[in-house]
Amino acid sequence: MATHDASTERSEASTAEALRQSTPGDRPPGPDGLPLAGNTVEFLRDPLAFYDRCRALDDDVVSYRVAWSDGYMFTHPDDIERVLVTDDADFRRASVIRNSLGQIADGGLFLMEGEAWQAHRSALQPSFYRERIETYADMMARFADERADEWEGRDTVTVSEEMRTLTLEILAKTLLDVDVRGRESAIRDAAAAISDRFDVGSVSSLLPLWVPTPANRRCRRAVKEFDDAIADIVTDRRASEGEFDDLLSILLDLDVNGEGLDESEIRDHLFTFLFAGHETTALTLSYAVFLLATHPEKQARLHEELDDVLGDGSAGSAADGPRPTAADLFDVEYLDRVVDEALRLYPPAYTVFREPTRDVEIGGYEIPAGSTISMPQWVVHRDERWYDDPDAFRPERWTDDFRDDLPEYAYFPFGGGPRHCIGMRFALMETKLVLATLAQRFAFEPVTEPPLDLSMQITLQPDDPIEVGVQERSGAPPV
Template identity: 45%
Template sequence: MADRVPSGPEGVPFLGSSLQYADDPLRFMERVADEYGDVARIDVYNQEVYQVIDPGAIRRVLVTNATNYKKPSLGGDEGLGGLLGDGLLTSNGEHWQRQRKVMQPSFYGDKLNEYADIIVGDSVELADSWHDGKHIDIHREMSELTLRIVVESLLGARIDGMERTIRKALLEVGERFRPGPQGFVPEEVPTPRNVRYRRSVEILDRILREIGRQHDVHGTEDDLLGTLLGERAEGRLDEESIRNEMMTMLLAGHDTTALTLTYAWYLLSKHPEAERKFHQELDSVVEGSPTVADLGELDYLEKVVMETMRLYPPAYVIYRQAVETDELAGYHIPAETVVSTPQWVVHRDERFFDDPEAFRPERWTPESRRELPEFAYFPFGGGPRKCIGDGFAMREAKLVLATLGSKFAFELVSDTPLSLVPFVTIHPENPVEMTVCAR
């Protein structure tokens, strides 16, 4: 076992590097990687964190030695646990294993094909509400669309008229997880942020109860919520656990895809040649509304999605905590050490990607994919805890892009660069205003 200890920024007494991290987490992680290499030691909010960007070491954490790395109890994660309880995103151990097994069938095989009609139908409905020259906030539109899709497909309900209320509540909830010392203030302390957070959670809980009532009328036994209700009927799941899984789906089930769609439209609008190829392919393949069968022929569309998630991975860092001592890339990892594996940094590493800051969908050739080290690209994580909805999210993103892109192009209203805010996922700080252009 190696005894080397990684170096890292010194920071200041008591605070370590907390202020630098809170000021700009993404740039801070990049600077640490540039200055200290594949494994670096960071003191953030009185917590020692080892940042790991070596793909082989990341694979060890997430796959080959995954049983030694659990979800950690960081300040932000404790808050997330308060919101999601023992839901799939936050739980560990036997409960997580059992829930994953129960929920897995809702995200694979024929179920994905069943969701396609909902995805395309809701996308067409949105397109029909637009007209040439309309100004929209594309992030808001994509968020509300993916909310409708996830609730209708997985939870067997419609949320017509509730989208903006849900989105506003989710944004208020997300503010609690914005990096900074405020995330470590206990939820019970009545700061303005905590008051808004608790109020928003209450709103979301009321909406979840309404979704449950709608499912009794419109849902089925084999959608995700129907499966969970069946587990309750058999005495294997209680009401609180169902609530936690519904909240997890509401939050995680729509947000990452909405962000991928937002950044894809943004990047295409900034790169006219890529946008031309994107539309040209759609025009040659799609007749009317896209189908699942069309996706196999939309090669450039898939490259656009992959390149978008490389540059703007919605989940920008994964945290794990070592149960026992380990070795990563030649460095000693003590038990209880928190390890971070930041997609944001690895996806922009010039060792793995030529001109890494550039948007180049063409880079994703079959040859380049074969040559790329495993875990040099991991937008959905990896190993046993790889995102359960990765297939759903990829199919949803491609079908939405194909449906809307067949009808419209989008022009940015302003050339102001994106300002990003890392919550649990990376959000645009301001509205992404675009003009709808009929094709």
């Protein structure tokens, strides 16, 4: 059984760690590289294959050199927990992130550090409390239902595009009380261009944004469009006489040490939330739909559960049929498992980066201050020590016993420790409500076939749009 294997392997891993500790100062093993460029060429050619090659070295700490800087890949849950939780004060956002995203939204929550980060995180947290998020449930299901109305009569949908649009509409409405339906393309397309610019498999991701490459020019144009959309939102809100109680109102009223935020701080926060909040959830939904479409027997089990809990939805949309509610989410165990398994196999945040602010010793190796630490969910989530048949889509694996026995940081799609994803609850509720709404009304059929070609942009993106067939369900009324 997986849990037994996991604990056995874990103690073997500890033994391996003890052995490593007998040779302090050694450099961890790593893939061979070229004399000056190190592993840069190989990394740029296919970053996911490079990660897989590091994984094949079968060590919990692997070293490499990319773009003239030292990198370390940690894949043991204990080491990851140390960096993200136990010793988090010794680590900060890695320069690879500061130098890339920092060119676009330096003052957003994602990149802030120290006391300023603490003050802003505490002030923004109320927008993500459970009670607050539950008030968004009805709207999330309604928007999904309206999108489903548009799918009626169609044979196929490009689910990756559809989900981007939908999650952006939901995010803008819930957090900013802005209805972007019909004019979301500026933000959505800009996000795609920015994401593309930071594809780690492209040389352009290593260059500063001012260098006039085509990708940089596209990205700068996209940032400008994004900025214009944000400026409109802020201007409209300031001109409005209504009473608001949402993330935007918190930002506009935020008082840190007696001072409000200036325009660029508000812009950086909004940029971060709009960007971090819609792409990731859209990807989770797209991968989940793709997995269901390509695993009919799992999809059938989900339909059975949804029909049982919600009714079969065949009566049509909103007005006619019951839409899933926040309360229903307590009764849809299989849906939970589908989402957990989709996030395991295709984690939209495929790695978490950190940089030690002083020399540290981890896993028996000295890791110098300023080096880049990568803790890839992409690798850890597919580690045979924790997951039987790790590449298989098996929602059934997520039993209570399995969860209890899994080392905490063998599964961390939302990161961990004080810097864990502030939007986690929001994202999970949205993913489940949208998936339940859509699956209640449609059966998904495979069009895009596995395996998916993926690229490591800011998030884990499919190379080509994901398409699925959609068949309206005519299921028998629930008994």
